[in-house]
Amino acid sequence: MIKYLGSKRLLIPGIEAVMNSLPFKGSVIDLFSGTSRVGLSMKQLGWKVILNDWNQYARVISTAHVVCDEDRSKEVHELINLLESAPSVDGWFTETYCRKSRYFTPENGIRIEGIREFIETLDLDDELKCVAICSVMEAADRVDSTVGVQMAYLKQWSKRSLQTLKLRPPSLVKQSEFGKASAHCMEAQEAASKLVADVAYLDPPYNQHKYIGNYHVWQTLVQWDQPEVYGIACKRVECREKRSDFNSKPGIQGAMNRLIENLQCEVKIISFSNEGYLPRTDMESLLLDHGKLQVLSRAHDRYVGAKIGIHAPSGKKVGQVSHLKNTEFLYVLGEVDLSSGICEEAGWKMESPLQTG
Ligand SMILES: C[S@@+](CC[C@H](N)C(=O)[O-])C[C@H]1O[C@@H](n2cnc3c(N)ncnc32)[C@H](O)[C@@H]1O
Structure with missing residues (x-):
């Protein structure tokens, strides 16, 4: 992935x-x-999974890995072999992302562009088309020249970018006995009012960084358009406009409250970090209004940028990163008995809620 x-x-x-x-x-x-x-892990446990994310590349990934069932494995393998034989194309994609900016070497860029162009000529149903596009996206990700986000690219080609692009089929899982998985591309509030399930897992963004800006090349690979781009990073112009309430310090608390109110699910599990816009006390007081709350925590390594450190444009290390670990919380809302010790065995600590309601 x-x-x-x-x-x-x-x-x-x-x-x-x-x-x-x-x-x-x-x-x-x-x-x-x-x-x-x-x-995917929920499907492996036997659950019927309904996925949603408002960025289109995420719907493509979900369809490829979760909606597509194991019984299509043979077709999927044949499709990936066929894609490997696509002729290279040196066009807008290679020019924009391999020369004007440098996310991939031109050698890999022309293969990405060739395979993606070839996909457009095939008569594929939505699941297989998503499998095909997702396999190019993941192959491109394995040979990119970034630190993991598409806000910038490295001055020198990364070691992995010099490897040859290679497609891999997803490992498919059999359909749940509770029904086929589905993948949607809606704003979270709309999804919360339209989708119904027994349990909801919520993992919203927790700070100002917009996902579309960090992964704009994947959005282009999926939409296969030639958008107007700006800046050294060659971002799609829509990156400037698309704003999530969950990326906003004043907006997130109201947005989270509306979401919890609208979701028709017996149990809600919310992931959040101690570095997020909603401090633990605010999150807890918000959630306690909606039912029984239990809190689990675990120390977690911060993202790779924190390990690399702070550097001047010359490349010289100039500053100290304040810390390398953060705390991840799982807030469990609803009538769930977590007293068996199973969460502790998985490395999580039961916390006493800070608020008493
Ligand atoms: C923390 S990430 C989720 C990561 C995911 N759980 C995983 O393990 O890969 C947050 C996701 O929320 C999506 N997102 C941000 N704002 C949204 C909104 N208002 N509605 C729906 N999705 C949104 C982003 O595109 C991003 O993929």
Whole structure:
């Protein structure tokens, strides 16, 4: 899967422990699905998964990894082999992202562009088209020349960017006995009012950084348009306009409250970090208005930029990063018995809520 800020790869055992504590199994919504890792793990546990994220590249990833079921594996393998034979194309994509900016080497850029252009000529249903585009996106991610976000690219080609682009098929999982997974591309409030499930998992952005700005090349790869771009990073112009309430310090508390109110789910699990715009006390007092609340916490490594440190344009290290760890919280809202110790076994600590209601 692609490198992604806020990806919950390391938190999945804790989320699974909460899900396994429930006395029932059924359907779960992953409302801010990103890489779809969490949704995929829920499908592996047997849940019917409904994914949503307002960026189109995320719907493509979710469809490829979660909506597409194991019984399509043979078709998927044949498709990936076919894509490998696509002729290279040196056009707008290569010029914009490999020469004007330098996210990929031109050698890999012409292959990305060729395969993506070839996909447009095939008569594929939505699931297979998403599998095809997602396999190019993930292959491109493995040979990019960034520190993991597309705000900038490295001055010198990264070591991995010199590798040859190689497609891989997703590992598909069989359909849940509770029904087929689905993937949506709605703003979270709209999704909360339209989608219904037994459980909701919420992993909103927690600071000002907009995902579309960090992953604009994936958006272009999915939309396959030739947008107006700006700046050294060659971002799509829409990156300036698209604003999420969850990226706003004054907006997030009201947005979270509306979301919790609108969601028709018995149990809600919310991921949030101690570095986010909503301090733990505010989050807890907001959630306590909506039912029984339990809080789990775990120390977590901060993103790669924190480890690399602060540098002057000359490349000289100039500052100190204040800390390398943060605390991730899982807020569990609803009638769930977490007393069996299963969350502690997964590395999570039960916290006493700070607010008493
Ligand atoms: C922290 S990330 C989720 C990461 C995901 N759980 C994973 O493990 O990959 C937050 C996601 O919320 C999406 N997002 C931001 N604002 C949104 C909004 N208002 N409605 C729906 N999705 C939104 C972003 O596109 C991003 O993928």
